[in-house]
Amino acid sequence: MSSSPDTPLLQLSGIVKHYGTVRALQGASLTVHPNEVVALVGDNGAGKSTVIKVISGVIQPDEGEIVVDGRPVSFSSPLDPRSHGIETVYQDLALAPDLDPAANLFLGREVLRGGLLGMLGMLDKPKMRRQADDAFARLSVGLQDTRSTVGTMSGGQRQGIAVARAVLWASRLVLMDEPTAALGVVQTGRVRALIESVREQGVSVVLVSHNLPFVFEVADRIEVLRLGQRVAAFTRAEATAERVLGAMTGALAEVPPGDPAPDTMIGSVIDAGADGISRVDDTGGVSGTRGMEA
Numbered sequence: 001m002s003s004s005p006d007t008p009l010l011q012l013s014g015i016v017k018h019y020g021t022v023r024a025l026q027g028a029s030l031t032v033h034p035n036e037v038v039a040l041v042g043d044n045g046a047g048k049s050t051v052i053k054v055i056s057g058v059i060q061p062d063e064g065e066i067v068v069d070g071r072p073v074s075f076s077s078p079l080d081p082r083s084h085g086i087e088t089v090y091q092d093l094a095l096a097p098d099l100d101p102a103a104n105l106f107l108g109r110e111v112l113r114g115g116l117l118g119m120l121g122m123l124d125k126p127k128m129r130r131q132a133d134d135a136f137a138r139l140s141v142g143l144q145d146t147r148s149t150v151g152t153m154s155g156g157q158r159q160g161i162a163v164a165r166a167v168l169w170a171s172r173l174v175l176m177d178e179p180t181a182a183l184g185v186v187q188t189g190r191v192r193a194l195i196e197s198v199r200e201q202g203v204s205v206v207l208v209s210h211n212l213p214f215v216f217e218v219a220d221r222i223e224v225l226r227l228g229q230r231v232a233a234f235t236r237a238e239a240t241a242e243r244v245l246g247a248m249t250g251a252l253a254e255v256p257p258g259d260p261a262p263d264t265m266i267g268s269v270i271d272a273g274a275d276g277i278s279r280v281d282d283t284g285g286v287s288g289t290r291g292m293e294a
């Protein structure tokens, strides 16, 4: 790949997606660099899952650009992002409950035996099992009995299997939509460890979550989606709960008092690099500078 080290791994810009009259995305953007964990946060209905579905090729945007390693791409089916090393952990995990963990890892991508048996469609189960055990070990997914069906396993174990499957196949980027939504404290800690080991393997992560304490623990950067547009981006060091929540709710939206056209302001990105963060001033008005997106 001829891209420079500064070239983002993935860049979405101006993504529009309508469902009938519902405007799910209204010019959404997202930037992911190599080897980075980006949290995508926003209120319910902000468009987070729609962004994930666009990147995973499940839905196609009406407008906008997707750029991988500096080159425009078109993701017209889930196979396209896969060919770029991008894998998704869906909110419902998309596991087959009647199969064991190894079979789930290779679902749809089974390894065939060599020679004639392979040509006849015979699976190389020992090889798949070895690779699966290796993937679970690398990610510290604790499975006491790897031959039980996934349906009998705990929520945390299932989460671990779904993440391990994504990581096994992802060479560049793993997308996770609400990975801790159904998990307890201990299991959430396990997902945090999984995300950290994914990054240690040089793979980036886009994490959708409304669990802000969790986001603050794992994310290198936080991008905020509101009403289908990116309204703010913070590094972990710059992010505070107040700032992130303010951007999520619009309380810190950088619309000057009395501005006649707030809709046109929503797409601006607060430049968290400079001290351009807008703040609500004492009089209830809003002050601060605004950096329009390039």
Ligand SMILES: Nc1ncnc2c1ncn2[C@@H]1O[C@H](COP(=O)(O)OP(=O)(O)O)[C@@H](O)[C@H]1O
Pocket (backbone or CB within 6 Å): 019, 022, 023, 024, 042, 043, 044, 045, 046, 047, 048, 049, 050, 051
């Ligand atoms: N398949 C769909 N049909 C109609 N509206 C949808 C569909 N998917 C999402 N939406 C709408 O798009 C908006 C964004 O949804 P979503 O991306 O799921 O938000 P989030 O994940 O941030 O909660 C919401 O208003 C939602 O109701």
Ligand SMILES: [Mg+2]
Pocket (backbone or CB within 6 Å): 048, 049, 050
């Ligand atoms: Mg969602």
